[in-house]
Amino acid sequence: MNRRVSRAAIISSIVRKDFTEFSRDQLYVFLSIIGLVFFALTYYLVPDTVDETITLGVHQTGMDALVGQFQSGAATTEGLDLVALDTADHLAAAVAGDLAVYRTSTGDIVVVGAGAEPQAPKGAEKLDLTIGIAFPDRFLRSTAAGEQPTVTVYTDAAVAPEIRSAMASFVREIAYSITGDQLPVSQPAQGTAILGPDRAGDQASLRDKLRPMLAFFVLMIETFALSSLIASEVMNRTVTAVLVTPARVGDFLAAKTIYGTILTSAQALILLLALRTLTTGNWSTLLATVLLGAVMFTGIAMITGSAGKDFIGTLFYNMLFILPLMIPAFSVLFPGTAAGWVKAMPSYPIIDTLNKVTTYGAGWSEVADSLGVALAWVVVFYVCGLLVLRRKVRTL
Amino acid sequence: MVLRKDLALGPRTPLFLYAIALPVVLTAVFQLAFGSLFQPQPRLAVVDDGSSAITAAVRDMAGIELTVLDSAAELKHAVEANDYDAGLVLPAGFDEAVRSGQKPPLEMYISGESYASNRIILSVTTLDLVRAVEGRTPPVDVKLVQSGNAGLPISIRLVPILVMYALFVAGAFLPASSIVDEKVHGTLTAMLVTPAKLSEILTAKAALGALMAFLMSIVTLLLNNAFGSNWPEVVAVVLLGAVFASLIGLVIGSLAKDGAMLFTIMKSSGILLFGPVIFYIFPEWPQWIARLFPTYWMIDPIWRVAVLGEGVGDVWRSIAIAVGIGCALVLVVARLSLRLRAQMAAAA
Numbered sequence A: 001m002n003r004r005v006s007r008a009a010i011i012s013s014i015v016r017k018d019f020t021e022f023s024r025d026q027l028y029v030f031l032s033i034i035g036l037v038f039f040a041l042t043y044y045l046v047p048d049t050v051d052e053t054i055t056l057g058v059h060q061t062g063m064d065a066l067v068g069q070f071q072s073g074a075a076t077t078e079g080l081d082l083v084a085l086d087t088a089d090h091l092a093a094a095v096a097g098d099l100a101v102y103r104t105s106t107g108d109i110v111v112v113g114a115g116a117e118p119q120a121p122k123g124a125e126k127l128d129l130t131i132g133i134a135f136p137d138r139f140l141r142s143t144a145a146g147e148q149p150t151v152t153v154y155t156d157a158a159v160a161p162e163i164r165s166a167m168a169s170f171v172r173e174i175a176y177s178i179t180g181d182q183l184p185v186s187q188p189a190q191g192t193a194i195l196g197p198d199r200a201g202d203q204a205s206l207r208d209k210l211r212p213m214l215a216f217f218v219l220m221i222e223t224f225a226l227s228s229l230i231a232s233e234v235m236n237r238t239v240t241a242v243l244v245t246p247a248r249v250g251d252f253l254a255a256k257t258i259y260g261t262i263l264t265s266a267q268a269l270i271l272l273l274a275l276r277t278l279t280t281g282n283w284s285t286l287l288a289t290v291l292l293g294a295v296m297f298t299g300i301a302m303i304t305g306s307a308g309k310d311f312i313g314t315l316f317y318n319m320l321f322i323l324p325l326m327i328p329a330f331s332v333l334f335p336g337t338a339a340g341w342v343k344a345m346p347s348y349p350i351i352d353t354l355n356k357v358t359t360y361g362a363g364w365s366e367v368a369d370s371l372g373v374a375l376a377w378v379v380v381f382y383v384c385g386l387l388v389l390r391r392k393v394r395t396l
Numbered sequence B: 001m002v003l004r005k006d007l008a009l010g011p012r013t014p015l016f017l018y019a020i021a022l023p024v025v026l027t028a029v030f031q032l033a034f035g036s037l038f039q040p041q042p043r044l045a046v047v048d049d050g051s052s053a054i055t056a057a058v059r060d061m062a063g064i065e066l067t068v069l070d071s072a073a074e075l076k077h078a079v080e081a082n083d084y085d086a087g088l089v090l091p092a093g094f095d096e097a098v099r100s101g102q103k104p105p106l107e108m109y110i111s112g113e114s115y116a117s118n119r120i121i122l123s124v125t126t127l128d129l130v131r132a133v134e135g136r137t138p139p140v141d142v143k144l145v146q147s148g149n150a151g152l153p154i155s156i157r158l159v160p161i162l163v164m165y166a167l168f169v170a171g172a173f174l175p176a177s178s179i180v181d182e183k184v185h186g187t188l189t190a191m192l193v194t195p196a197k198l199s200e201i202l203t204a205k206a207a208l209g210a211l212m213a214f215l216m217s218i219v220t221l222l223l224n225n226a227f228g229s230n231w232p233e234v235v236a237v238v239l240l241g242a243v244f245a246s247l248i249g250l251v252i253g254s255l256a257k258d259g260a261m262l263f264t265i266m267k268s269s270g271i272l273l274f275g276p277v278i279f280y281i282f283p284e285w286p287q288w289i290a291r292l293f294p295t296y297w298m299i300d301p302i303w304r305v306a307v308l309g310e311g312v313g314d315v316w317r318s319i320a321i322a323v324g325i326g327c328a329l330v331l332v333v334a335r336l337s338l339r340l341r342a343q344m345a346a347a348a
Helices: A007-024 A026-045 A064-077 A088-096 A139-144 A161-179 A206-235 A238-244 A249-274 A283-307 A311-331 A348-360 A364-395 B002-012 B014-038 B053-060 B072-080 B094-099 B116-134 B159-185 B187-193 B198-223 B231-255 B259-281 B287-292 B296-307 B312-347
Strands: A054-059 A080-084 A100-103 A109-112 A125-127 A131-134 A150-156 A193-195 B043-048 B065-069 B086-090 B107-111 B141-147
Touching: A007 A249, A026 A206, A026 A249, A026 B259, A054 A088, A054 A161, A054 B116, A064 A161, A080 B116, A088 A131, A088 A150, A088 B141, A131 A161, A139 A161, A150 A161, A161 B116, A161 B141, A193 B072, A206 A238, A206 A249, A206 A283, A206 A311, A206 A348, A206 A364, A206 B259, A238 A249, A249 A283, A249 A364, A283 A311, A283 A348, A283 A364, A311 A348, A311 B014, A311 B259, A348 A364, B014 B159, B014 B198, B043 B053, B043 B072, B043 B116, B053 B065, B053 B086, B053 B094, B053 B116, B065 B072, B072 B086, B072 B107, B086 B116, B094 B116, B107 B116, B159 B187, B159 B198, B159 B231, B159 B259, B159 B296, B187 B198, B187 B312, B198 B231, B198 B296, B198 B312, B231 B259, B231 B296, B231 B312, B259 B287, B259 B296, B287 B296, B296 B312
Parallel strands: A054 A080, A054 A131, A150 B141, A193 B107, B043 B065, B043 B086
Antiparallel strands: A100 A109, A100 A125, A131 A150, B086 B107
């Protein structure tokens, strides 16, 4: 009795077989889960704040008004945190690391150590004071009188040279403001122009920047698993066994595409959920991007799985594809636009879209261009993968 | 004989090429790319139409990355894209106008994505340089008093990661994949038909891994200018690390039944193997955590002897722990080899 079996049923059977094979390998399932857990752990261990403030210790007498003026200016720019200390000796010792400096919840500064308070107040925040300015007594009067007083800038050797130099400039600018010397340039009417969205105090942290990278890595890593499966099916001739059944080469290829895409995208989506990145506002864009990435890497896995003669050979071919494709993933960690050759990499539009959506909250309209380019690359890789694998299967 | 065969056939496999190329490629990537990631400098773009002294002064200044661009439009576009933290447009005759008291406009642009600290550094520095162009004596003297030491630069703190890669890929991955390859292709069983014992075959695999790991670690240290002056002691601790890595390779190779499992084990154990080296990059993190990783005791003597210049006598505790873990690994390998022999007998 012959019963016609639909193509969908055949493809579904092959996909089920692949997933059964996957789930039977308990070690592989366990290690895949562990891999996701480690990715998530890495994410949560990375700092989620950006320190864009220079903490500057200040010792002065009789300059409260001037320091207050700079303090309020600093609060506006969020780039400078002024910490007032009672004596120049305390300041020098704090910068040298011999004394600890704390700020209480009420904003009071407490110095702890030899010759100061014996212990830190409860709940006080420890400050990392690596540079400080000690103005001499009668600084205002001496400067105004043109006596050219000496101001000491205490600095830890680890402080970057540009910060040391800027603090010396800062002292000179304070002195100029006391003597009433105007700037020898005029400021444009609108002041210094800020170009682009002003993110001062609201910078993307390293943790934010890691999100797209980790999701991309999960997509990429599964290339190894899928290419290995394809290579073993080719080497062990199980594909020939499958083709003895009513299944055609097209069914086999479709099944591998579905299996690879589901396996890869599911892990990426699980990771995005674990990183609390999928929201009602971005799920559709992220899903589309993840699916595109999954199909791209499925195409690559078809090429490498067909080419490799054994596992190590497959691994090597994977590396040839993966290493260059990894480069754009790192570009999101760096500020500014990526170099032209990085943008030309096939993986760039995927990582760019993931970055724009997860880090900067972009919507469909802002990532449509990138997704369009990604789609074009996906078509190229997938068609190449299909052709290479079909040729390999037919030669068996 | 087995080692000679592996040495003869090994270079034909892609993994050999991978083990040799990886330290060189990683050194280039880590030092060029990540060096600047961990220690970002404020980036200033300047359009200078009149050879201003400000541009020359910034160029001579440590810690500010200067780029000279051709047009104000290009500068504004680049600053907006955060390719630079700030941009300064200095038209022809700017310095002369400052000196003659004409108060020319200071055309400065700040990137919205630049850090607040970088904005302050670049703004204050620029104003100070403009004052310097004016030529007036500052109303104050500034004395810099420095304390402590600067610590190690990031380029040096990255060395443990690079050496660990060299040790792991060549020392662990190479013998592990070689064993798995022999198992998958059945050549391991074929070799056991000869007078060679399983223990001898595994020793030969480990020797190949240790040799490659040793050579590639030395190359990595040399490439990163971190070989130190006391070469016999450096050679000794690198050799110890190479043997340690090859023992890990034997354990993994004996455990993995095929290439896919080998890769999965490698992928998943990566965090345990590379966990300790992260702590060298971030010395402010609690360092005791690094000591919980077995591989810490493999890399620590290399770090302290080759990079910090300490003697073998200073690191004897780390060496003793590494040797202890190594002995434990030998026992594990012995146990696994019994299992492997039983599996092969059952398969035959």
